[in-house]
Amino acid sequence: MTVRVGVVGVGNIGTSHALNLARVVSGSAVSVLFDADADRAAALAADLGARIVPTVPAVFQADDVDAVLLASPDGVHAEQLLLGLPAGKPVLCEKPLATTEADARAVLDAEVARGQRLVQLGFMRRFDPGYVQLKQELTAEGIGEPLVVHNVHRNTSAPYGLETERTLTNMVVHELDICRWLLDEEYASVMVVAGRPGPLTPGGQHDPILVVLRSASGVVVEVEAFANAQYGYEVVCRVTGSHGQAVLGDGAFITRSKGFARGVDLPELWLGRFAEAYRLQLQGWVDALHGGHAFPGATAWDGFAATVVASCAVEAYRTGGWVDVVLPPRPELYSGAAVGASS
């Protein structure tokens, strides 16, 4: 059996996912596409032998769609999930689940009311071989108890225009999820330090910024985010533990020595750094749909938790102080899916 996927939103990442599902992932095909830009959807549909439909509900309701991949802009994820959930089909939704806590809560409540875990989140770093190895280091045999996690996240340029609050909800949300997964615990509080903006930062905005969090057990997590770094795309995660340190940097790339210099090439976009993670995430999703078992990645609860922390970070940025992170009890539907679950 082939899982026939309908794709909503075929920009940068939606096109990459559609190509992977059609040509790389085993056991899947792309049958239906929708994009607000109908010409863009039509061009990709012609390439993939798929058809286009005129609305989002038409994707979810199509007889030739078994599951939906949502890769539309951040601000419409929640409303499109609420439109689609009644069709009862599994959805892999790009991060973030929503841009506000209220919208994320509405999706979580709708899924809990159905009593079915249909929504998965595209926090693909959970599938990145480097992050998986880093998680394995956080044991007594590895670097011991984690004490401090320092992250660096740099985009070549801000893909959707530079707004500091969007840096928090769109970009830093990756670290909010992956450090929660690495540490297997929730956050207790967050603050944001905004320093001197660079000359390319629009008036009233801050870039780079430093996000500082304390986990429930007291681990300090820092995220140094620079949305308009110009020199390339880069992600670093350095965990200092009780018995050692583990650093995930640009290890995915070769070091070249030439002309009396030594260095590595940096990718321009996340698609270069995380290509394998995107593929493994899609394969894991399709395999889970075939096998009828739970997807090994992020759930709607994980997406909700990340959005709550991002919303607290937005409040911390606005107020300049520490903000406590308060999550409601995890609904029973998600029990057995510990925040750090990787299988």
Ligand SMILES: NC(=O)c1ccc[n+]([C@@H]2O[C@H](COP(=O)([O-])OP(=O)(O)OC[C@H]3O[C@@H](n4cnc5c(N)ncnc54)[C@H](O)[C@@H]3O)[C@@H](O)[C@H]2O)c1
């Ligand atoms: N997991 C990751 O690493 C990662 C990387 C990039 C983007 N993303 C996420 O994927 C989503 C898409 O990002 P992108 O970089 O591809 O953006 P993009 O701007 O390249 O593409 C967005 C597409 O959505 C279409 N669109 C606009 N409004 C729509 C609507 N209401 N319904 C359906 N389609 C609509 C646009 O025409 C465009 O084709 C965002 O939520 C982003 O945060 C995740």
